[in-house]
Structures are given as structure tokens and as C-alpha cells.
Amino acid sequence: MSEIELTQIKTEGRLSRPSTPSRARTNRAAQRTFFIITLVPVVLIIIVATALVVRAYPILNSYSFSELLFGDIWRPNDGQFGFLPFILGTLWVTTVGVLLAVPPCLLVSVYLAEYAHNRLRTIAKPILDVLAAIPPVVYGVWGLLSIVPFVDDVLAPLSERWLGSIPFLAVTQPTGFGILAGGIVLAVMIAPLIISVIFEVLSTVPNDLRHAALAVGATQWQTIRTIVLPQVLPGIVAAIVLGASRALGETIAVLMVVGNVPQIPTSVFDTAYPLPALIANNYGEMMSIPLYDAALLGAALVLLVVILIFNILSTLVLQRFLRRS
Amino acid sequence: MKNNNYAQGGVPAAASAEDGGRSNRIKFQKKHFERRHIVELFIKTIMRIALLIVAGALGLILWTIISRGLPSLSWEMVSQVPKGGYYMGKGGGILNAIIGSAYLATGGTFLAMLLSVPIALYLKAYLGKSRWGEYVRLSLDVLWGIPSIVYGAFGFALMILLGMRASLLAGIIVLALVELPIMTRAMDEVIRRMPADLEHAALALGSTKFEVALNVVTRQMLPGIITAILLAFGRGIGDAASVLFTAGYTDRITTSLMNPTASLPLAVFFQLGSPYPEVRERGYAAALILTIIVLLVSFGSRWLSARLNRYTIK
Numbered sequence: 120m121s122e123i124e125l126t127q128i129k130t131e132g133r134l135s136r137p138s139t140p141s142r143a144r145t146n147r148a149a150q151r152t153f154f155i156i157t158l159v160p161v162v163l164i165i166i167v168a169t170a171l172v173v174r175a176y177p178i179l180n181s182y183s184f185s186e187l188l189f190g191d192i193w194r195p196n197d198g199q200f201g202f203l204p205f206i207l208g209t210l211w212v213t214t215v216g217v218l219l220a221v222p223p224c225l226l227v228s229v230y231l232a233e234y235a236h237n238r239l240r241t242i243a244k245p246i247l248d249v250l251a252a253i254p255p256v257v258y259g260v261w262g263l264l265s266i267v268p269f270v271d272d273v274l275a276p277l278s279e280r281w282l283g284s285i286p287f288l289a290v291t292q293p294t295g296f297g298i299l300a301g302g303i304v305l306a307v308m309i310a311p312l313i314i315s316v317i318f319e320v321l322s323t324v325p326n327d328l329r330h331a332a333l334a335v336g337a338t339q340w341q342t343i344r345t346i347v348l349p350q351v352l353p354g355i356v357a358a359i360v361l362g363a364s365r366a367l368g369e370t371i372a373v374l375m376v377v378g379n380v381p382q383i384p385t386s387v388f389d390t391a392y393p394l395p396a397l398i399a400n401n402y403g404e405m406m407s408i409p410l411y412d413a414a415l416l417g418a419a420l421v422l423l424v425v426i427l428i429f430n431i432l433s434t435l436v437l438q439r440f441l442r443r444s
Numbered sequence: 445m446k447n448n449n450y451a452q453g454g455v456p457a458a459a460s461a462e463d464g465g466r467s468n469r470i471k472f473q474k475k476h477f478e479r480r481h482i483v484e485l486f487i488k489t490i491m492r493i494a495l496l497i498v499a500g501a502l503g504l505i506l507w508t509i510i511s512r513g514l515p516s517l518s519w520e521m522v523s524q525v526p527k528g529g530y531y532m533g534k535g536g537g538i539l540n541a542i543i544g545s546a547y548l549a550t551g552g553t554f555l556a557m558l559l560s561v562p563i564a565l566y567l568k569a570y571l572g573k574s575r576w577g578e579y580v581r582l583s584l585d586v587l588w589g590i591p592s593i594v595y596g597a598f599g600f601a602l603m604i605l606l607g608m609r610a611s612l613l614a615g616i617i618v619l620a621l622v623e624l625p626i627m628t629r630a631m632d633e634v635i636r637r638m639p640a641d642l643e644h645a646a647l648a649l650g651s652t653k654f655e656v657a658l659n660v661v662t663r664q665m666l667p668g669i670i671t672a673i674l675l676a677f678g679r680g681i682g683d684a685a686s687v688l689f690t691a692g693y694t695d696r697i698t699t700s701l702m703n704p705t706a707s708l709p710l711a712v713f714f715q716l717g718s719p720y721p722e723v724r725e726r727g728y729a730a731a732l733i734l735t736i737i738v739l740l741v742s743f744g745s746r747w748l749s750a751r752l753n754r755y756t757i758k
Contacts, residue, residue: 146652153566159559160625161583167590167598174601226494234488243495245746250502252675252742253735254682256709260731261505263716264512307501314498340484361589368591370685371713395593395685402600402689412604419597423590430589434582442573 168423175417178410187417193381200414202421204381208298208391209422211384212373213366215302220310221359227310228317233343251311259375262304267376270303271295275388289386294378299387301377305366313362320354320440321347357436364429368422370395394418506735513732516725522733526695533720538730540697541711545737547612547698548691548707549681552619556627556676559620561662561669564631568638569657581632588625592686595621600689613701615691619680627676634668635661642757667752674745678738684709708734 172179178187178200190201231243275290282288324347332342348355378390379400398415406412520537527536563580571577599618608614638661646660647653662669684707692704693714712734715727 142652142655146654149654149657150566150570153562153570156559156562157566157571157580160563160580160587160628163621163624164583164586164590167594170598170601170605171594174604223494223497226491227498230488230491230495234491243499246499246502248746249739249742250498250505252678252682252738253505254684254709254738256682256684256712257509257731257735257738258505260512260712260716260728261508264728265504265508307505310498310501338480338484340487341480364589365591368589368593370591370593371709375713375716395591398593398597399685399688416597416601419594423594426589426591426594427586430586431582434585434589438578438582438585 178413216305219306232321258372262376296378316358357433516729544705545708551616555620560628610692623676630672667749
């Protein structure tokens, strides 16, 4: 089309009128098509949620919410579907992962945003990109080979010796598989996301504010602590919530190191059985037992609802922040 | 001394030198300054340590995967399909999984591209910063956050509804859903950074918005678009949870869209679950192969984007 136009411009010296309506028509047609395609992401969320509700309906229909969410016995063969051990397992692993990830991530992102040379930033970014690009299953292999033995050989004896009396740190089982191993793997997995989001948020703070604080004699850390961080606190919280929601849904890597025993954990050394692992582990046999598939898709639904809430809240906060820049 | 540490000025030292450092006020100030400089130094040190921990984690992961995977890595592993009893330690390789993953990720990426290029262009050319544009971005971010196991479960629910069995096609469709938000948001981010003057110039010459999107935005932003596609491809090739239900697994190289297919992440996963040590060792090697592929894609996209960047208008 553009070639035809060019020749027309050459011959007539101006955009030829006859071609304009067809171009306008193309434009309108494209706009309409693009608009319909743009509906896909919006509609997709609804479709995913609806499909899970429909498939989980049998179990939602035959058990009450409290029976499902607070029941602590999981015996699909006997028709007992208590999600509590899995929900608590998910919460434990996620909490440990986020607690381990947040302090270093906060320090690193503040360092990269406020202190570091541009040269260091250009080195750090590829490192974070590579960390983000490593597939979950590779994290799982790393967890199996390094973290599980590390927990078993180093952390468990240390904790047994010095911290055994603290309730959540009692060493309960001798293999290294468990919440702590899962949490460490998760912490490394969500670190690149948290660091890059906090870095983005920090870079929305106008430089004038920093300069004003520095001009009255504050050190750089005083400037960060009293001027920069309070400004972006909601954004930092949102970044952490975003990381937590990513951790909630992580499946394969956690499944490989967390032990997968459906019990209610009482210590970080306990094994756990998070919801995603439950879904992934039982897809094979789920069609053979009545209501089993509905229960597993119900587990996916629980996961989806929690993550949607986390996600929408943090995304709204972050969008407000990042629009500022 | 670093150029941007302008706060660490020599003010206290200079002031005390002028007064001889005798008066109490100056002494107090000096003490005060010293304390906060110690805090500054302390904070900076632990920040550097944190940076080292994060970088060290990456090093540790790569070192673990390489040192444990390399001994079992052989040409046989990447050039043959599993022979009978492969999962009990007999011969063969995981070519079926490598090819299967390539099929899955290529198909998924292509499908996601069909949707995400128009969405990203529409966001740029027609929506800009409008409210509807914000809704679309919000929903993409939310989709990005949905874990792949939930997409897998969704795909499985859909397959039951349609009476489909686990197949390459189902895996491709679910993988496209996983990749769609990643790709679109990455494209959107780069396209948004396009200089407004360029768009205005094209519009001022009488182009329609569609022509701007098609002829100006896509060319100017080609490096970013390709990076986004490769980013999503890398994510797709490594994703296990979504294809677990939908693509199934097989020891053969898939020849039809309707047949199940193997994938590399699941090959790693299944081999590690084996009670035979030699099979687990090959699982580590498979993890190394997967890591190498993903890193190649990641570095390749960086290289390509830098190369293509030379041809855009700065």
C-alpha cells in the first residue's frame, strides 16, 4: 500500500484523495480487530475462574466451606477432603521464603538504586535476569543437591544446639527436606522480581528531594531513611506482596524439596505439603476416585482466589507509583 | 572515592581544622558526624554483603548444576530417544524431551505472539494512557501473577470439558496462556518508551494510527519486541507445572499435534524421582541441558537486541 501511495505522491504531488477512505477503512477495521484481541486478557481471567468453579462445583456442593478449609484430614478414598494441612503448608513455606528474601532484596535494591555506579548496575541487571530466567525445575535440582543437605548438615545441628527451645525452630526430622529448604529455594526464586520492582519504585522518587536533603547536610543513608523510603513505603510493600503471590503459586521447585507429607507444620524443619504440590502430585490418579478431581481443582481455585487478591492489590499500588515517573 | 557519594563531604573535618577542633560545639558536631558516618559505612557494607549473597546464589546454582550435571552428560543423552528401560538405568537419551520442549515452546510462543503483538500495538497506538488501557495492563499483570499450575489445572478442566486427551496441542495452548502476559507486558514496556515525536511526525504526515502502529512502531521497537518474544520463549521452555497435565509424556518423538509429548523440565523431574542413582545422575545432566538452552536463549536475545538496536532511530 505504501508503495502505491508513494507513486501517487510522485505523480500528483499530494496525497491522492481516492485512496484515503480505504486507508481510513483499514484503520477502523484494524482498530476493531485489535480491540477484540485486547479483550482476551480481560476475559481470560474470568474464564479461568469460571472453569475452575464449574469443575470444583461438586465438592463445593457436597461439603461446607469450613469443612473444606478447616478440615485437617485428607483421605480422598474415604471422602475426607480437609485442605487445612495444605493451606498451612503453603503459608509456612511462603512466609519463610518471603522473610528470607525481603532483607537482602531490600538492601540490594536500595544499594543499586541509590549508591551503585552505573557500571555496577549494568553488571547486576544481567545477574538478576539470569536468576529470573532459570527454570523452576533447575531451582528444584539445586535445592535437592545443595539446600537439602545444607539444611540437614549445617542448619539443623546448629538449630538443635542453640535454638532448639524456640518453638518454631525445633528440629523434627532428620532428612533436610522441609519448609526451611523450600523457603530458601523460594527466596532465591522470588529475589529477582522483588529487587527489580523495588528498584523501579525507588527510581520514581524525584531527585530534587534527595538533593534537598543532601544540601542540608544529611548523609546518604539519612536521606534514604528519612526522605526516600517513607515516600515509597507502599510501593515496597506492594513489591513484597507481589513476591509473596509468586511464592504462593510456585510448584515444581518447592515440591522437590519440601517433603510432601500432609501434616500441620509446627516448625520450619517440618515437612509440609503446599497446595500447588498437592495438585501437581495427584493429577494421575485423580480421575479414579469420586470427587478427587473436584477437590484438586478446588485447591487450584483456593490458590487462584488468594493470588488474585494479592495480585490485584499490589498491582494497583504499583501502577499508581510507576505512573508517577 | 565514588563520584556520587556527595553526602560524605569533608565538612566536619574542615570546620574542626579551622577552629582548631577546640570548642565543645565543634566536638559535639564532630562526634555526631562520626557516628552517622559509621552508620553510613555499616549500611553500605551490609548492602554490599547482600549483593554478594544474591550474586553468590546464582554462582552456587550454576556451579551445582554444572558440577553435578557434567559427568553424566554425553552425546548419547542429547542424540537418542530413551531405550526400553531407560528409567531403570538402561541406555538412550532424552532427545524426545528436547524436541518436545522445542515444539511446545515454539508453538506456545507463536500462539502467544499472535495475540500479544496486536495487544501491545493497540495499547500504544489507540489506547495510550486511557482508562481502558490501564484496565488491560492491570489484567495482564494479574494474568502474569497466576501460577502456571493454575493454568495447568484450568487447561485440564478445559480438556475434560472438550473430551480431549493430553496432547501437544493442549500443551501449546496452555503454554501460550502462560506466555501471553509475559510477552505482552514486556513489549508494552519497550513500546511505551518510543519517542513521542516519532509518532507525532508520522501522524502529522497523514498516517492513520494503524499505519503508525504497523510501519513506525514495529520497526522502531523491533529489538524490544524480539527480546520480549525470546523472554517468553525462555519462560515457556522451562515451565513444568503447566504442561504436567496438558502435554502428558511419551518416550517417542511426537509426530502429531494430537499426541502427547515429552518435555525437558518433566524429563528432569521424572528422572530425579527414580530410585536408580544412575538415572538421577542423568536427571542432573538433563537439568544442565535445560539450563544451557535457557541461558543461550537469554543471552541470545540480549545480543540480538543490541545488534538490532543499531538500526533504530535514536
